[in-house]
Amino acid sequence: MDVYDEIEIEDFTFDPATQLFHHPCPCGDKFAIALDDLLDGEDIAVCPSCSLMVRVIFEPEDLDEYVDQ
Template identity: 70%
Template sequence: MSEQLSIYDQIEIEDFTFDPVQQLFTYPCPCGDRFQICLEDMKDGEDVAVCPSCSLMCQIIFEEEDLQEYIDQIDH
């Protein structure tokens, strides 16, 4: 049985803010908090960021090779 996701918006990966220490992508949510997804989940193929304060989710538009520049930020 597949779970129906309620996607608020589709957002390009370059519009997210990346924190190399926490390895976390964030983007402002309309509720005032931020959508969040970790780099490890994205490497595993996950493309939905969730806001911890409300039920909104957004889909991240990216190609797997886009992640390399963020991985490089961690390794240095």
């Protein structure tokens, strides 16, 4: 699987209402990945408007602060 880039979890914005992490995509939309997907070990965030994907760089303990939000 070809990814556009690898981005640290700290560079994403977390929305507690939707439980999604977002990061700007070059196309003008946003890459998105759900907290539950990250907890399940998935690490690919996709852009809904184009074919680009990025790998989210994180350690499982990085997610602890988001689980209770």
